Amino acid sequence: MADLNFNLDLELDNDPQLYEMFVENATDLLDQIESDLLILEENGEHLDNAIVNKVFRSAHTIKGDSGFIGLNKIGKLAHAIENVLDALRDEQLTSSPAIIDTLLKSFDKLRDMCSDPMESENTDIEGFVTRLHGIWGPNGEGGEAAPAETTPAEPVAEAAPAPVVPAPAAPAPVPPVAATPAPVASTPKPTETPQASSRRIPPNARILVIDDDPTIGRLVQFWLGKIGICCHCATTAEEALEMMAKQMYFIAICDINMQGCTGIDLIPQLKELNPVVQCIMLTGNANTENIVACIEMGAVDLLSKTNDWTSIIRPVTDALERSARWSTLVNKKIQ
Known part of the structure; x- marks a missing residue:
């Protein structure tokens, strides 16, 4: 048996070789995804489940790979894309040009982030995530929630002035009740960073x-x-x-x-x-x-x-x- 000392604080997340591997694989997957989505766009409502499954699996791989190296925003966007693809293949959604367009734009954003993973955490993706959620959420299909239409109110005839009614007598004053102090939330203890360990x-x-x-x-x-x-x-x-x-x-x-x-x-x-x-x-x-x-x-x-x-x-x-x-x-x- 031999002693193996290791430190859990190794900074592998900043290793260039690790990012190179991720970028290379993600680029290959995104190239294929783009071709597959264009085929889906041409087919319209006639969805090819084999292609949808293929795109879903590629998005799933990018999400998993990004999670492994701590690229959380790439993982979050890929997960939102996954949800739409999952709804399409389960026939909870009907394919439409608006949905495919939103997916294409979302994958374009994902490509930009994957090309420079070290900067991806500084990217604002909330607009894309919101649009993707809007496709299969309560707002229905289409990629963006449409603003609610407002119908102009019809003119209302002017009513005759109501008779003046004397105001009721003011109620007797109620003694003030001392405010109950709000509970103070206990400050959570900081998570301990794993220390170096020695294993045999x-x-x-x-x-x-x-x-x-x-x-x-x-x-x-x-x-x-x-x-x-x-x-x-x-x-x-x-x-x-x-x-x-x-x-x-x-x-x-x-x-x-x-x-x-x-x-x-x-x-x-x-x-x-x-x-x-x-x-x-x-x-x-x-x-x-x-x-x-x-x-x-x-x-x-x-x-x-x-x-x-x-x-x-x-x-x-x-x-x-x-x-x-x-x-x-x-x-x-x-x-």
Whole structure:
């Protein structure tokens, strides 16, 4: 066993290499999105769900990638776009030129922000978010809430003056009641910044990252590599199982919603090949159903793709220690 010292305050969020990876992937996705939206615009109300799903998935990837490196405004705008696309594919909305136009303009704004991610947090996106919310919110379709029409009031005949009625006698004065002092809100304690920790983990520890979005794999690989942990990546369930059969992996970090095989279904297959592997799931939707399903299948943790990057380090090192302990116990029993 070897000591691994790491500091959770590493400033990875300002690493140029990290931003380069994000910009490259986002640009490719946005180029394809623009082409797909133009096809949807030509089709009018005859919506091609396959194209809508493709655009939704690309927007979802940009949102997840931006959340991983703390680009919150990019994530917020991408999430608002996602909601409109989700409503279109669920047929809660009917496609219209106004909706497609709003999506095109929103993706243009997203492209501007993704081209300069370090400045994206200074961008005002509230107008775009409001217009997107207006499409599927109570204001109906169209991208912007139309101002309510006002009908001019018809002229009203002048009424005869009412008879003067004497004013009632003033009520007896009521003694003033002392005002109850407003409750003073307690000042919340500041969140403590995670301090540097020292963990004992195997020097040959390897992690398998399984996600059909290769950018997620590269980002996890990049961050954990900063603290000396080796990561290998797989983009399909088949590739992951093949790699697990050939090498000893202490942890599998797996996306819940992969094409062809869900991460939840993959857990027992991974554990069949390596009973001591610790499975950590990644999701963009950490609802109760997903949490329960992951626990039932034997996952040790469920992490949100929108979390700050620091949140992945502690669960991973905890899982590495658990895996190392289990490996030691298994080896002793075999001997």
